[in-house]
Amino acid sequence: MSRRRHSDEGDAGSQPHKRRRTSEPIEIEDRLESLICRVGEKSTSSLESNLEGLAGVLEADLPNYKGKILRILCAVARLLPEKLTVYTTLVGLLNARNYNFGGEFVEAMIRQLKETLKSNLYSEALYLVRFLNDLVNCHVIAAPSMVAMFENFVSVTQEEDIPQVRSDWYVYAVLSSLPWVGKELYEKKDVEMDRLFNQIEGYLKYRQKTHVPMLQVWTAEKPHPQEEYLDCLWAQVQKLKKDRWQERHILRPYIAFDSVLCEALQHNLPPFTPPAHSDDAVYPMPHVVFRMFDYTDAPEGPVMPGSHSVERFVIEENLHCIIKSHWRERKTCAAQLLSYPGKNKIPLNYHIVEVIFGELFQLPSPPHIDVMYTALLIELCKLQPGSLPQVLAQATEMMYMRLDTMNTICIDRLINWFSHHLSNFQFRWSWDDWADCLTQDIEKPKPKFVKEVLEKCMRLSYHQRIVDIVPPSFSALIPANPVCSYKYEEETECPLPGLAMATTVSNAIKNRASNEEILIVLKDVPNPNQDDDDDEGDGFNPLKIEVFLQTLLHLAAKSFSHSFSALAKFHEVLKNLTDSDEGKLHILRVLYEFWRNHPQMISVLVDKLIRTQIVDCAAVANWIFSPEMAHDFTRFYVWEILHSTIRKMNKHVQKIQKELDEAKEKLEKQQNKKVEKQIFLTAETLLFKPHIREHKDDMEKNSEDEEGQLEEQIERLQEKVESAQSEQKNLFLVIFQRFIMLLTEHLVRCETSGVDINTTWYKNCIERLQQIFLMHHVIIQQYMGTLENLLFTAELDHHILAVYQQFCALQL
Amino acid sequence: MSIKLNALFSDSYVDISQYRDQHFKGNRYEQEKLLKQSCTLYVGNLSFYTTEEQVHELFSKSGDVKRIIIGLDKVKKTACGFCFVEYYTRADAENAMRFINGTRLDDRIIRTDWDAGFKEGRQFGRGKSGGQQHNTSVKTSRSPRAFSCFPS
Numbered sequence: 001m002s003r004r005r006h007s008d009e010g011d012a013g014s015q016p017h018k019r020r021r022t023s024e025p026i027e028i029e030d031r032l033e034s035l036i037c038r039v040g041e042k043s044t045s046s047l048e049s050n051l052e053g054l055a056g057v058l059e060a061d062l063p064n065y066k067g068k069i070l071r072i073l074c075a076v077a078r079l080l081p082e083k084l085t086v087y088t089t090l091v092g093l094l095n096a097r098n099y100n101f102g103g104e105f106v107e108a109m110i111r112q113l114k115e116t117l118k119s120n121l122y123s124e125a126l127y128l129v130r131f132l133n134d135l136v137n138c139h140v141i142a143a144p145s146m147v148a149m150f151e152n153f154v155s156v157t158q159e160e161d162i163p164q165v166r167s168d169w170y171v172y173a174v175l176s177s178l179p180w181v182g183k184e185l186y187e188k189k190d191v192e193m194d195r196l197f198n199q200i201e202g203y204l205k206y207r208q209k210t211h212v213p214m215l216q217v218w219t220a221e222k223p224h225p226q227e228e229y230l231d232c233l234w235a236q237v238q239k240l241k242k243d244r245w246q247e248r249h250i251l252r253p254y255i256a257f258d259s260v261l262c263e264a265l266q267h268n269l270p271p272f273t274p275p276a277h278s279d280d281a282v283y284p285m286p287h288v289v290f291r292m293f294d295y296t297d298a299p300e301g302p303v304m305p306g307s308h309s310v311e312r313f314v315i316e317e318n319l320h321c322i323i324k325s326h327w328r329e330r331k332t333c334a335a336q337l338l339s340y341p342g343k344n345k346i347p348l349n350y351h352i353v354e355v356i357f358g359e360l361f362q363l364p365s366p367p368h369i370d371v372m373y374t375a376l377l378i379e380l381c382k383l384q385p386g387s388l389p390q391v392l393a394q395a396t397e398m399m400y401m402r403l404d405t406m407n408t409i410c411i412d413r414l415i416n417w418f419s420h421h422l423s424n425f426q427f428r429w430s431w432d433d434w435a436d437c438l439t440q441d442i443e444k445p446k447p448k449f450v451k452e453v454l455e456k457c458m459r460l461s462y463h464q465r466i467v468d469i470v471p472p473s474f475s476a477l478i479p480a481n482p483v484c485s486y487k488y489e490e491e492t493e494c495p496l497p498g499l500a501m502a503t504t505v506s507n508a509i510k511n512r513a514s515n516e517e518i519l520i521v522l523k524d525v526p527n528p529n530q531d532d533d534d535d536e537g538d539g540f541n542p543l544k545i546e547v548f549l550q551t552l553l554h555l556a557a558k559s560f561s562h563s564f565s566a567l568a569k570f571h572e573v574l575k576n577l578t579d580s581d582e583g584k585l586h587i588l589r590v591l592y593e594f595w596r597n598h599p600q601m602i603s604v605l606v607d608k609l610i611r612t613q614i615v616d617c618a619a620v621a622n623w624i625f626s627p628e629m630a631h632d633f634t635r636f637y638v639w640e641i642l643h644s645t646i647r648k649m650n651k652h653v654q655k656i657q658k659e660l661d662e663a664k665e666k667l668e669k670q671q672n673k674k675v676e677k678q679i680f681l682t683a684e685t686l687l688f689k690p691h692i693r694e695h696k697d698d699m700e701k702n703s704e705d706e707e708g709q710l711e712e713q714i715e716r717l718q719e720k721v722e723s724a725q726s727e728q729k730n731l732f733l734v735i736f737q738r739f740i741m742l743l744t745e746h747l748v749r750c751e752t753s754g755v756d757i758n759t760t761w762y763k764n765c766i767e768r769l770q771q772i773f774l775m776h777h778v779i780i781q782q783y784m785g786t787l788e789n790l791l792f793t794a795e796l797d798h799h800i801l802a803v804y805q806q807f808c809a810l811q812l
Numbered sequence: 813m814s815i816k817l818n819a820l821f822s823d824s825y826v827d828i829s830q831y832r833d834q835h836f837k838g839n840r841y842e843q844e845k846l847l848k849q850s851c852t853l854y855v856g857n858l859s860f861y862t863t864e865e866q867v868h869e870l871f872s873k874s875g876d877v878k879r880i881i882i883g884l885d886k887v888k889k890t891a892c893g894f895c896f897v898e899y900y901t902r903a904d905a906e907n908a909m910r911f912i913n914g915t916r917l918d919d920r921i922i923r924t925d926w927d928a929g930f931k932e933g934r935q936f937g938r939g940k941s942g943g944q945q946h947n948t949s950v951k952t953s954r955s956p957r958a959f960s961c962f963p964s
Contacts, residue, residue: 033817076817328821328823329822329824329910330825330911369907370873371907371912372911374873374911374915375910375912416873420873424916426919460870460918461918462863462866559863559865560864560880561864561881564879600865600868600869601865607876644876
């Protein structure tokens with residue numbers, strides 16, 4: 001793909017001479033970038049000859065383009081970790097030809113490493129460390145100086161009062177480089193390396209692992225334990241050490257150049273002190289290694305490397321890096337994954353599927369947006385139609401079998417992925433294979449999963465389609481036909497209170513009544529809650545709400561747009577009816593009653609009600625936890641609504657905060673300008689430019705007015721931010737409080753009747769509580785103090801408190 | 813430190829296409845500027861039976877949908893195979909271009925493209941008979957908008 005520089009807007013074709021004169025260096029720089037980025041890709045020549053050729057070209061260009069070449073090489077080291085050894089070989093060749101360049105490169109890399117660490121770019125820093133390590137293999141960096149850097153890294157474990165995630169990262173940086181460089185470092189400095197090993201072992205033994213249960217996709221140890229990432233890597237490195245660092249998976253182009261490279265002079269790494277810990281450092285969160293396949297799963301062909309083999313680690317790292325580099329371009333990403341070097345020796349499709357699901361199910365969140373993984377898997381199926389779909393089906397089957405111990409959040413994501421995937425393949429699936437779920441209680445994970453999948457499939461198609469695609473035996477799991485339930489529909493023997501009013505309101509709306517007119521009509525609705533006379537009739541009147549909303553929704557039931565229009569048109573009436581908290585709660589109840597067969601409609605209407613400020617976020621939270629919703633409490637759509645509500649609240653706070661920051665910036669700029677103006681005015685001009693003296697007073701007054709307005713605006717925004725944050729904190733408090741109440745009730749009931757607490761409902765509920773923490777951890781961290789003082793105190797049942805403690809452990 | 817390696821990290825699904833709305837009020841430059849900032853997508857090759865609900869479900873996968881306007885036959889006022897999807901943020905619309913464009917809705921491969929912004933009247937097909945320029949329910953392979961460059 002050629003990247004021609006696009007001329008500026010409106011400049012098309014003009015000044016061609018200028019372009020020609022200045023374009024040459026730019027074109028050469030682009031060319032250099034392209035050459036360097038593309039080396040290692042499919043080519044008619046061998047990788048070795050390409051590297052040799054490129055080294056020659058770059059060496060020749062060093063006199064004129066050294067700076068650019070240095071920057072490009074530093075960038076590929078940071079951004080293309082999957083091609084690590086290709087670029088370290090290239091640097092090795094350049095160093096052999098030009099010792100000074102090698103030295104400058106190493107210096108630039110160290111500078112870059114410091115910057116990435118200071119900027120909280122820990123994954124990039126990791127790639128840089130690995131790159132530096134592989135440069136030892138290419139005779140660019142002397143092994144003893146690398147070991148010295150490692151010693152400084154490991155000494156971070158001795159620092160006091162630091163978060164565990166800090167020392168974790170430095171240990172991880174050492175361990176994760178060893179597959180590449182362990183052999184070389186041990187050959188040169190085995191005593192020092194053994195000492196390091198002992199230190200690391202000691203650290204790993206005593207570090208806290210409270211966070212692990214919260215991050216595991218499955219709670220079961222079988223068939224694959226969900227290991228904490230450092231534990232797994234330690235086991236892999238130990239095995240590698242036992243195998244005397246024999247590692248055959250990593251592609252090492254530098255081996256072919258050994259005779260050239262070993263003639264090169266090496267550089268010593270300057271002593272590197274890890275930057276000190278600061279409060280605004282954000283270290284990577286710990287994670288759990290996702291495994292779903294082992295050597296028994298690939299029926300034929302190459303065997304899958306074991307879970308503690310270093311090959312497994314390297315393959316997974318590289319596949320993750322490829323996705324990280326190419327996630328925006330799904331076709332390229334799929335192609336790059338499938339052309340992984342060394343793919344003939346491993347069951348690549350299985351690795352790819354495992355890595356992709358590992359990312360999709362990663363807790364707290366996947367590295368990329370969920371829908372990307374669906375699109376990527378579809379592209380992979382297109383490129384490997386004879387093999388990948390089968391692996392995917394096998395994976396789906398396996399995950400279905402293990403639903404009983406799968407984390408609820410991951411089940412949600414599985415439901416979304418599977419239904420979306422099916423919708424791209426005519427919903428073809430061997431449902432009969434899952435007939436075992438039909439004999440289970442419908443709340444159990446397997447039938448629940450199937451039910452939720454079918455509901456999502458229906459949203460992407462229509463009810464009859466779902467009836468057609470599943471066997472008749474599955475009818476109990478088919479979602480309800482998404483029709484509305486109008487309570488004032490027919491004349492029955494005992495007409496409902498409000499039936500007559502409903503007809504009146506309906507006619508009024510059909511006759512294009514205004515908001516005021518509707519309110520007048522509604523005044524006549526009796527209030528079943530009130531015994532004494534309420535002259536104004538303005539208090540909370542549930543019947544009024546029911547009559548109006550049921551009728552309105554009924555008239556607008558045709559589509560989302562119709563319903564949105566209706567809500568917009570009668571916004572005034574709705575605001576009037578929901579003036580109180582009870583009113584807000586009741587409107588949600590009525591909405592639910594009317595649309596209970598159409599959860600999707602409920603979701604979009606709740607969203608609209610919040611956005612138009614007819615209900616607030618806390619009302620939605622209270623409604624979800626209300627006894628009326630107990631029946632649907634474990635249904636997926638309810639949690640989608642709650643999390644969507646929390647996100648809206650968060651975005652609202654962010655928006656106002658941004659407005660405040662922008663206003664403050666504006667004021668600062670204004671004040672700076674004022675100072676400049678004053679300097680301008682007082683310096684010479686007062687003496688030499690009398691007309692400015694006249695206008696000086698006006699100018700000063702104008703700028704004062706502007707400043708005054710800005711300051712007022714800032715004050716208002718400040719109040720707005722505080723009020724929004726207060727609302728946000730309150731929302732989380734309400735949610736957590738309700739969870740605690742529900743869970744405590746259950747735990748107490750079980751204890752008093754001697755029943756096991758671990759019911760299906762309990763697992764679901766406690767994992768939903770975990771989900772609140774995980775999905776919104778950044779915001780919740782702001783309110784930890786309040787949460788600990790008010791809610792998550794030592795008096796709480798330890799089952800509930802454990803969730804809170806695991807959450808705290810995520811950033812310790 | 814931060815050079816971006818333009819040669820490598822393309823984002824081609826998000827690029828604007830060749831299509832320009834002939835009825836757009838303004839010049840090419842203005843239209844392109846709007847397309848590059850837009851949060852609205854044109855969606856084509858829908859089945860005539862595809863509902864707003866289905867569109868909402870699918871496009872919500874890349875972010876919160878602000879509104880959907882189903883394209884109508886100008887004469888019959890029935891769905892005629894296209895719609896507009898507007899997001900609250902550009903980023904969400906970009907993810908739709910990256911991951912929903914070219915996948916299936918209602919068994920048909922749909923095509924999304926940037927739109928300069930919905931204006932009243934644009935929900936009607938501009939074909940001679942009232943539907944789209946080209947009967948998209950028949951042609952499935954080509955993006956119908958490729959032909960809509962030329963005024964009818």
